[in-house]
Amino acid sequence: MANIYDIRRYGTFAFMAVAILLAACFLAVSNSIVGDLASQERQRMELWAEATKSIIGTSAEDVGNEAQSQQYINFLLHIIEDNRSIPVILADDKGDIILHRNFDLPEPLDSLNPLYISERNAEFLSKKLKSLASQKQNIIPIEIGDGITQHLYYQDSRLLQRLNYFPYVQMLIMVVFVSVVYFAVMSTKKAEQNKVWVGLSKETAHQLGTPISSLMAWMELLEQMDVGAEVVEEMNKDVVRLSTIASRFGKIGSKxxxxxxxxxxxxxxxxxxxxxxxxxxxxxxxxxxxxxxxxxxxxxxxxxxxxxxxxxxxxxxxxxxxxxxxxxxxxxxxxxxxxxxxxxxxxxxxxxxxxxxxxxxxxxxxxxxxxxxxxxxxxxxxxxxxxxxxxxxxxxxxxxxxxxxxxxx
Missing domain, CATH: 3.30.565.10 (Histidine kinase-like ATPase, C-terminal domain)
Incomplete structure (x- = not known):
């Protein structure tokens, strides 16, 4: 019996180790998916940057004729307009913002003049630009030519941001679920143990009752047989103690x-x-x-x-x-x-x-x-x-x- 708690403790450690290993595998798979999605978004932004560069540098002579040139530019614009999920800022070498898309601005854009940026929006975009500039991995330089370089800054899409938190939220839900199940099982087990305690105690009290009553009768007989008073007194103390012990067992389970x-x-x-x-x-x-x-x-x-x-x-x-x-x-x-x-x-x-x-x-x-x-x-x-x-x-x-x-x- 002494080793049952050692076994249970080692079993708990083993369970925790397996749980941690599964959690680590789950996080690794989730991070791999997030990494793949981030790589795809990077490729989309590189394509977006290439489209921007091509629009600036394309002429009718480069394409063949004006009609083909217009079709090509429309195709490039379609690539740029197709980005409806990845927040992006296009800025020059001086840090002046040329273009922005997909940001939740504090003030709505002017529908009549969408290129106009209000003071509040300008302040918001300026802070966002500084934040993105500090994240070196999300910057794509665009070489326009004649020593002119523009910079494309982008942040993770909302979907990617949510996916970054998803595995942790799911793990939290799993932990809460396992905890609830664990406490429910332990409560049930404890209730069963209490029933066993009460049943065992009351049965012990019942089984002790008959021999104790018999011993009390024998004590009275010993007194009548002139057995030493001190011996009878000490024996009587222990019989009374037995009666007390039986009474104690009988009280287990009752208030x-x-x-x-x-x-x-x-x-x-x-x-x-x-x-x-x-x-x-x-x-x-x-x-x-x-x-x-x-x-x-x-x-x-x-x-x-x-x-x-x-x-x-x-x-x-x-x-x-x-x-x-x-x-x-x-x-x-x-x-x-x-x-x-x-x-x-x-x-x-x-x-x-x-x-x-x-x-x-x-x-x-x-x-x-x-x-x-x-x-x-x-x-x-x-x-x-x-x-x-x-x-x-x-x-x-x-x-x-x-x-x-x-x-x-």
Missing amino acids: PKMETTDADVVVQSAVSYMKTRISQRIKLVYVLPPAVELPLKAQLSDSLFQWVLENLIKNAVDAMDADGAITVVAGRDERAGRIFIEVTDTGKGLPKKRFKTIFKPGYTTKKRGWGLGLALAKRIVEQYHGGRIFVKWSEPDRGTTFRIELPSL
């Missing part, structure tokens, strides 16, 4: 009765109970909070919260090789408005990567453990008491500190 309680008293009771049930070679100490912090009032289910503390102490005992020290500290964090309980041991410690895994159902480092104790503790603290439980500190071969925080009253 427990919460009462305003002094957490200090509950902690002392749990520590006192565990002291007589662990090895004498292990020193269990409860450090009393300062008098100014008392009482540590909180809404608690006494029996369930004691269960949490006993679990933490038992885990601390199991983490040590027969001897060591366990220190329990309680107090109040005034700034956070919470009370806290810390359980520190001098045991084997944990690596940081296990700080959250140890609270997963089924995770255990014990040969015979079920990996349910800390999972139950987390459920009781967080779902029933509105607090949180976490590993505050741990180092291999030095020890571990668990911390519980609860809303203070």
